[in-house]
Amino acid sequence: QKEVEQNSGPLSVPEGAIASLNCTYSDRGSQSFFWYRQYSGKSPELIMFIYSNGDKEDGRFTAQLNKASQYVSLLIRDSQPSDSATYLCAVISSGYGGSQGNLIFGKGTKLSVKP
Amino acid sequence: KAGVTQTPRYLIKTRGQQVTLSCSPISGHRSVSWYQQTPGQGLQFLFEYFSETQRNKGNFPGRFSGRQFSNSRSEMNVSTLELGDSALYLCASSLSGSDQETQYFGPGTRLLVL
Numbered sequence: 588q589k590e591v592e593q594n595s596g597p598l599s600v601p602e603g604a605i606a607s608l609n610c611t612y613s614d615r616g617s618q619s620f621f622w623y624r625q626y627s628g629k630s631p632e633l634i635m636f637i638y639s640n641g642d643k644e645d646g647r648f649t650a651q652l653n654k655a656s657q658y659v660s661l662l663i664r665d666s667q668p669s670d671s672a673t674y675l676c677a678v679i680s681s682g683y684g685g686s687q688g689n690l691i692f693g694k695g696t697k698l699s700v701k702p
Numbered sequence: 703k704a705g706v707t708q709t710p711r712y713l714i715k716t717r718g719q720q721v722t723l724s725c726s727p728i729s730g731h732r733s734v735s736w737y738q739q740t741p742g743q744g745l746q747f748l749f750e751y752f753s754e755t756q757r758n759k760g761n762f763p764g765r766f767s768g769r770q771f772s773n774s775r776s777e778m779n780v781s782t783l784e785l786g787d788s789a790l791y792l793c794a795s796s797l798s799g800s801d802q803e804t805q806y807f808g809p810g811t812r813l814l815v816l
Contacts, residue, residue: 621805677745
């Protein structure tokens with residue numbers, strides 16, 4: 588059973604601080620990693636994707652991937668109250684024969700940014 | 703470009719009934735995946751369709767089925783509804799469903815089974 592684990596939170600940070608969200612996955616064959624943000628009552632929207640070991644930056648967001656440790660993280664710099672949402676880590680496992688269209692999601696970390 | 707659309711947005715059914723949900727992907731996207739989201743289980747993959755063929759299926763009972771039409775629009779059907787089928791049903795589209803493509807989600811259909 589392929590699994591993606593996230594701390595459910597809530598993670599509370601003050602406005603302007605760095606929020607750090609973490610995710611581990613069980614399948615070493617995983618190749619593609621995604622972070623989605625989901626506001627209450629809304630559908631998930633893509634924040635970032637990362638395929639290679641190391642860091643990937645996009646504005647205030649940085650995704651970090653360590654395949655040896657089977658660990659992926661998302662850093663949000665200068666956190667804003669509008670960043671308050673649930674952050675979902677998702678993984679596609681390649682080389683599995685049936686990976687098409689199948690994102691495996693963690694249960695999400697709820698982030699609260701206090702003004 | 704219009705996003706993924708889903709209809710209806712809200713639905714109330716009773717146990718034993720069946721329901722059909724519809725999803726129109728982003729123009730040019732040929733892969734459509736369906737997910738069920740519940741507070742307890744989170745987001746779980748139901749199935750994926752590409753070129754009118756189901757290529758991948760999650761671990762759900764046969765009461766859950768789907769299909770895709772030649773214009774890439776997709777429907778999912780749940781027969782003999784159970785209380786536990788109450789959930790947000792999301793569809794997502796991508797160009798071809800390959801591993802490194804982003805899936806874009808629709809607004810979802812919220813199903814309540816009484």
